[in-house]
Amino acid sequence: MSDWIINLSGTPAGAAWATALALMSALAHAVFGALQKGRHDPWLMRGSIDASLIVISAPVALFMVPWPNGPTFVMLLGAMVVHFAYKMTVALAYERAAYTVVYPVIRGTGPLVTVIGASLLFHEHFAPLQWAGVVLLSAAMMMLALRNMSAEQVDLRGLKIGLLWAFAGGILVAIYTVWDAYGIRQSPDPFTFLAWFFFLTALDFPILAAFRYRRTGAPGGIGSLIRRGMAGAMIAWVSFGGVMLATRLGGVGEAAVLRETSTVFAALIGWFVLGETVGPRRLILMGLIALGAVMVQVGG
Known part of the structure; x- marks a missing residue:
């Protein structure tokens, strides 16, 4: 299967698969976010997910895929640092402000920065219509956060701190998207990078969660x-693994933007599964997010 993915990379068929994988990743990420919503302390929840990731991923990494070579291992070590920083910012943001406010800010900041990073590192340049789509999608997400904020009982100081962590998390989303894309592209076997990525980047939060649990x-x-x-661990394999394979098969910027339609899927899950009220303003903003993603896809 690794050879099939490598041979498809950069082809029209590969681009079609990348689109499908990015949308699958978006849906999985929305489920992943809903799973973490509300019931449990965010530090314990992330620690539980990562502990399960170790259990699932270790046998695959150690016995089922080739071991990473030197350059791949260096990229994996960097991924450990970047993803630890990202998970810290997300936990701190969720601790200070409401999930429905923080999540759109994190996801809305990431695409714009990711597209800039992909342009500089991979020389993937967007057309004007695609740039307009990115701006529309990010702006609609920020407006969604503002709309959700109006429905919350706001602790102003906590909100400000939570938003700062959320913006930092969004920047780290862009950094890890570009970093992981480079890592999986340079790895001789993409599944080696994926398996070791999930194993190594999950080693940190179970330790933090154990101290918190005490x-x-x-x-x-x-x-x-x-x-x-x-x-959450099984969904993470689909969500993060799907978008990384999408960046291996197609453009990094397009995959990053499509994945942020997870905000639309999250709202639909809240509406149909969790019984949340959506309302006309949220429906309009969800439509604008989807329109921005379509503009990116058709504008290239």
């Missing part, structure tokens, strides 16, 4: 935490 216990129940952690 202080706070597990509000919401240890059984629920473990079950959600295992489900």
Whole structure:
């Protein structure tokens, strides 16, 4: 399968597969976000997910794929640092402000910075219509955050701190997207990079979560935490693995923008599954996010 992916890279068929994988990743990421919403402490939830990722990924990395060569291992070490920083900012943002406010800010900041980074590193240049689509998508996400903010009881100081962490998280989304794309592209076997990525980048938060658990216990129940952690780990393979394979097969910028339609999927999940009220303004903003993604796809 690795040879099939390598041979498809850069072809029209590869671009079509990249689009499908990015959309699949967006849907999985929305489920991933909904799974973490509300019930459990964000530090414990992330620690549970990462502990499950180690259990799932270690056998694949150690016994089922070729071991990474020197350059790939260096990229994996860098990924450990970048993803640890990203997970820290997200946990700190969720701790300070509401998920429905923080999530669109993180996801709305990432695409614009990612497209700039892809242009500088991979020489993937967007046409004017594509740039307009990126700006529209990011602006609609920010407006969605403002709309959600109006429905929350706001602690102004906590909100400001939470938004600062959310913007930092968005920048780190762009950094890790470009970094991971470079890593999977230079790896002789893309599944080597994926398996070792999930194994190594999951080693940090279980340690932090263990210290937190000793202080706070597990509000919401240890059984629920473990079950959600295992489900989150399996979804993470689809979400993060899907978008990384998309950047291997097609353009980094296009994959990054399509993945941010996860905000639309998240709103639909909230509407149809969680029974949340959407309302006309959110529907319009979701439509603008989807329109921005379409403009990026057709404008190239």
